[in-house]
Amino acid sequence: MKHNIILTKQGQSARGTIQLTGSKSECNRALVIEALSTGKVKVENISDAADTVTLAGILRGNEEIGAESVIGEFQNTQRDTRTPHLINIGPAGTAMRFLTAYYAIGNEEVVLTGSERMKQRPIGVLVDALRSLGAFIEYEENEGYPPIILKGNFQQQTRNITIKGNISSQYITALLLIAAKLPLGLELHIEGELTSRPYVEMTLAMLNQAGIGHTWTENVISIEHQNFAETSLHVEPDWSAASYWYAIAALSDEAELFLPGLTSYSLQGDSVITEIMANFGITSVFKDGGVYLTKEPKPLARKIFDMKECPDLAQTVIVVCAALGHNATFTGLETLKIKETDRVLALQTELAKIGVKLIEKGQVYKLDCSEKQIPQRMFVSTYDDHRMAMAFAPLAIVIPGLEIEDADVVEKSYPAFWTDLQKVGFTVQEKAES
Numbered sequence: 001m002k003h004n005i006i007l008t009k010q011g012q013s014a015r016g017t018i019q020l021t022g023s024k025s026e027c028n029r030a031l032v033i034e035a036l037s038t039g040k041v042k043v044e045n046i047s048d049a050a051d052t053v054t055l056a057g058i059l060r061g062n063e064e065i066g067a068e069s070v071i072g073e074f075q076n077t078q079r080d081t082r083t084p085h086l087i088n089i090g091p092a093g094t095a096m097r098f099l100t101a102y103y104a105i106g107n108e109e110v111v112l113t114g115s116e117r118m119k120q121r122p123i124g125v126l127v128d129a130l131r132s133l134g135a136f137i138e139y140e141e142n143e144g145y146p147p148i149i150l151k152g153n154f155q156q157q158t159r160n161i162t163i164k165g166n167i168s169s170q171y172i173t174a175l176l177l178i179a180a181k182l183p184l185g186l187e188l189h190i191e192g193e194l195t196s197r198p199y200v201e202m203t204l205a206m207l208n209q210a211g212i213g214h215t216w217t218e219n220v221i222s223i224e225h226q227n228f229a230e231t232s233l234h235v236e237p238d239w240s241a242a243s244y245w246y247a248i249a250a251l252s253d254e255a256e257l258f259l260p261g262l263t264s265y266s267l268q269g270d271s272v273i274t275e276i277m278a279n280f281g282i283t284s285v286f287k288d289g290g291v292y293l294t295k296e297p298k299p300l301a302r303k304i305f306d307m308k309e310c311p312d313l314a315q316t317v318i319v320v321c322a323a324l325g326h327n328a329t330f331t332g333l334e335t336l337k338i339k340e341t342d343r344v345l346a347l348q349t350e351l352a353k354i355g356v357k358l359i360e361k362g363q364v365y366k367l368d369c370s371e372k373q374i375p376q377r378m379f380v381s382t383y384d385d386h387r388m389a390m391a392f393a394p395l396a397i398v399i400p401g402l403e404i405e406d407a408d409v410v411e412k413s414y415p416a417f418w419t420d421l422q423k424v425g426f427t428v429q430e431k432a433e434s
């Protein structure tokens with residue numbers, strides 16, 4: 001059952017040490033690599049994000065649907081003719097896309113499905129690419145959307161694939177992850193603009209750590225058929241989760257926060273939050289094996305933020321600007337409409353409660369805070385989106401009675417979020433049933 005909480009904050013300063021869980025993105029890649037490497041690659045510092053726990057359960061927990069059904073060492077295995085395995089990955093988009101590629105090159109029949117929202121998140125671009133590689137995939141309900149039936153019996157037809165880059169980088173990552181297992185390797189031609197590029201770079205860097213080389217020339221990424229090396233992949237703390245601590249610092253009068261384990265060089269593009277938040281007076285100092293955040297009041301230096309390479313930071317930064325009354329401009333928000341919810345619409349609806357408008361003009365979004373009014377109480381709807389809950393939570397610093405719907409939604413990527421808030425002076429109260 002869904003339950004709401006009332007969040008309050010004592011005092012105007014935020015001080016404490018917060019140990020963040022491992023990066024959901026890195027961990028999901030590491031788990032697929034581990035499975036494809038049939039045990040050669042091990043994952044260290046596994047995340048407790050629910051999406052990762054779900055993926056680990058699927059890839060590690062069930063031998064029959066795990067690594068051994070994938071081509072390679074077991075290429076000649078007879079197709080499993082039993083009732084297809086039904087795998088439900090809930091709201092985990094990354095897991096959905098990665099497993100689609102993983103099972104597409106397998107030998108047995110698998111039905112992949114997810115939450116109601118997952119059935120509205122497109123997968124056609126990836127399915128088309130896998131079909132042209134030689135996979136047999138059908139749709140169970142709506143063309144282009146989960147659930148999908150992966151029929152097994154994969155026989156590679158070509159190594160050349162063309163794929164659109166502007167819808168989700170997860171399709172590209174999914175193909176790159178399986179590339180080295182393909183008998184002919186893969187030559188991926190990315191058509192048009194590439195969105196969320198740092199996530200593709202993360203994939204290639206992690207494959208590299210696992211012994212898989214690649215070339216990337218202009219819009220073509222090539223990976224030859226090759227073997228994984230015996231190695232460990234260490235998962236860094238989650239920079240997207242760190243962004244909520246930057247937001248808390250930005251809305252507090254004073255902040256001294258330490259986030260252990262984060263380093264100035266990261267595979268995660270969301271580490272750009274350090275640069276974005278410098279505009280809000282937040283200084284990041286990397287020492288003692290982590291990052292210290294401090295705050296000094298500063299007029300907003302930058303007025304235009306392009307979120308194309310860091311879409312998961314969009315809600316964090318937009319809510320901070322709204323709360324501070326900065327009429328900033330945002331670009332690169334197109335992909336937000338197909339994530340856990342339509343995040344543009346969700347932001348517009350919730351920001352309207354503090355009198356702020358997010359106005360869409362083609363591909364440019366303008367925040368209009370001219371009628372901003374901070375209420376005494378606010379109810380935040382979260383739309384089954386962890387990032388709606390976490391991005392709006394810092395508003396408790398300025399709104400005395402902030403009720404957040406469906407507190408457990410944060411489990412998707414950051415289960416300890418509410419417990420961690422209590423370490424820096426937030427109070428989290430269960431909302432009594434009405």
Ligand SMILES: O=C(O)C1=C[C@@H](OP(=O)(O)O)[C@@H](O)[C@H](O)C1
Pocket residue numbers: 024025026094167168169170173195196199311312335
């Ligand atoms: O590859 C990944 O781990 C992710 C890629 C991004 O998605 P898109 O490529 O669809 O923007 C991001 O929003 C998501 O949370 C995680």
Ligand SMILES: C=C(OP(=O)(O)O)C(=O)O
Pocket residue numbers: 091092093094095312339340387413
């Ligand atoms: C978009 C996200 O996740 P996914 O696509 O993996 O569901 C996210 O974590 O913000």
